[in-house]
Amino acid sequence: MSDNKTAKAEVEDLRQISTIWLVPVIAVVIGIWMLVQYVSSKGPIVTLQLNTAEGIEVGKTEIKSLNVKVGVITDVKLSDDYTYIIAKAQMNKDAERMLKEDTRFWVVKPRIGKEGISGLDTLLSGSYIELQPGVNKGKQLKFTVLETPPVGPADAKGLRLVLTHDEAGKLGVGDPVLYEGFTVGRVETVSFDTKTKKANYQLFIFQPYDSLIRSRTRFWLSSGIDLKMTAEGLNLTIGSIESLITGGVSFRVPEGSEEGKLITEQMSLFKLYDNLKSVRERVFNEYLEFVMMFDESVRGLNAGAPVEYRGIRIGTVKKVPLHLATRKKGFSNKQIPVLVRIELGRVNEHVSYETTQELKTSLVREFNLGLRATLKTGSFLTGALFIDTEVYPEEKMPEIVKYEEYDLFPTRAGGFAEIQKQVSSLLIKFNDLPVEETLTSLTQSLNASQKSLFAAEKVANQLNKLLAQKETQAIPGEIRQSLQQIQSTLNGFGPDAVPYRNLEEALLRFEQVMTELQPVLRQLNEKPNSLIFSSEKAKDPIPAGGRQ
Structure with a gap:
């Protein structure tokens, strides 16, 4: 029977894709997108050279610019010769435009230096590398990290x-x-x-x-x-x-x-x-070189010491000494040569000369007038010397005007050397004095004085003995009595005494007589022979026939 026949299923392949596959596809797409974003956001890799890696950690040490993160250290290693550190840093995409030839990097960490204290904020957060953007057009990816922060930014004016x-x-x-x-x-x-x-x-x-x-x-x-x-x-x-x-x-x-x-x-x-x-x-680069010969010690005179004229600087000491001694005489030569420079610029501050030759001509003329150089003490504290010049009219022009290839600047003793000469002269005069004869005479005088003192002492002793006698002590009483008698006698010649009044009357009578004698004395003065001849004049005779 047809009803009893077995049913057979038909199998067919499905052409439709399952929706479950959308999940991995989407995940792959997202991954690719994230990878593209990551790659596109990454900037270049730069190489930094440091002296030490102190405070630098891979993956942690950041690179900042104005406190904004622009990169991170990705690798740290030693150089091939072990003399420095090579660090690799992954920079952000936005930091690519900062990497120029004049870009500068330095490590920010706690510092105590000339500029003060800085980087204290890194005590907790750790050290980081600061980036200072460059301004040049050329790009660069390899840099040397500075040991200290730069003074100013690259674009500073x-x-x-x-x-x-x-x-x-x-x-x-x-x-x-x-x-x-x-x-x-x-x-x-x-x-x-x-x-x-x-x-x-x-x-x-x-x-x-x-x-x-x-x-x-x-x-x-x-x-x-x-x-x-x-x-x-x-x-x-x-x-x-x-x-x-x-x-x-x-x-x-x-x-x-x-x-x-x-x-x-x-x-x-x-x-x-x-x-x-x-x-x-350096300003005084035009100068004349002279050699000065000094007889005294130049201890305290150093190169750079001033050459002055009455307190006005006109030059500089160049070399002390020029030579230790001359080649011919050696140490037997007592003079020490000193090389000096008379600088045109210093002289022109007070007297105007066009050229050094004109200045030289003027100095030679001044040498003839007595211009000389002397050593003087500039500071008693340090013992430093300087050279002073002055005109001494009594000085004569020296016969030698050259020392090897240098012109000579005439000198004379000064300062302590002059004092030493005066002291030496005084000592010579003192030695010439007849000191021994004077001392002998003085000794004799002292001996005579000593004998006189002994004699005076003997007289004083005898006088003391004489005054100690009773007869000598009675003398003052007798002298006092004699003085009283003299006083009594003098009182007898006082205004109230009889002799005084008699003397006064006698003087009055004498004055009266003198008054009466005055005409006679006057006549005698006028005519001394009046006592012999009559003083009356004879009348002139009158002739008899002449009478009427």
Whole structure:
């Protein structure tokens, strides 16, 4: 029967995809998208060179710019020669535009230095690397991490200069750059050039102070305290508080010099001088060299000591001594040569000369008039000497005017040497005195005086014995009695005494007689012969016939 036939199922393949497969597909798509996002968000890998890996940890040490994370350290290893550390850092995509040739990196960590205390926030969070974006167009992926933070940003407005000096260690990074005691810049980097064998100090002068830099500007080391004891005395100079602690460098155009053109070129080279005195010495580069021959000791006279005329500086001592002794006489020569420079610039501050030859002609004329150099003590505290010049009209022009290839500047003894001569002369005169004869005569006089004293002592003793006798002691009473008798006698001649009145009457009578004798005396004065001849004149005879 058809009903009893077995039913058979038909199997067919389904063409429809199951929706369960959407889950892994979506997961793969999300993974690919995340991978693309990760790759697209990653920036370049940079290589950093460090002196030490102190505070650097792989995967933890971040790279920041203005406290925003822009990268992270991914690998740290030693260099092939084990002299430095090579670190790899994965930078963010946005940090790619910061990586220029002048981009700078440095480690931020707690520091105590010249600039003060910094990086205290890293005590808890750990050290990180700070990135300072560059401004140049060229890109770079390999950098050297700075040991200290830079002074200013790469795009800071100002002027960068390079100072050269023969010695390293004169300045440190961060030291102030001073103008008249005011900080106008900082020392950025310090390096040493093995080719030129000179130290290079890079400065950054902030704007607008960069307008102070001229072609004739000079830079010199400015220590906090500058104490000098020279022939000019004790000189103490104190800088700013910051330079007092850290030192620094100062600059300006020397007095009396033209400023020159404005410097605008970056990384211009300048020479670094040891002090302001060295700067001033360079101004006086026109000079005449003379040799001065001194008979006395030159102890205390050093190179750099001033040569003055009545307190006005006209030159500088160059070398003391020029030679230990002359080649011909050796140590038997008592004169010591000293090389000096008479500087045209110093002389022209008071008297104007066009050239050094004109100055030389004038000095030769002054030599004939008695211009001489002498050693004098500049400071009794240090014993430093200096050379003073003065005109001595009594001095004669020396016969020798050359010492080897140098012209001679005439000298004369001065200071202690002159005093020594006077003392020696006094001692010679003292030795010439007849001291022995004088002492012999003095001894005889003393002996005679001693005998006289002995005789006087003997007389005094005899007088004491005489005064001790009773007869001598009775003498004052008798003298007193005699004086009373004399007084009584004198009282008898007083105004009330009879002899005194008789004498007075006699004198009155004598005065009366003299009054009466006055006519007679007058006549005798007029006619001495009146006592012999009559004083009446005879009348003239009258003739008889003449009568009427």
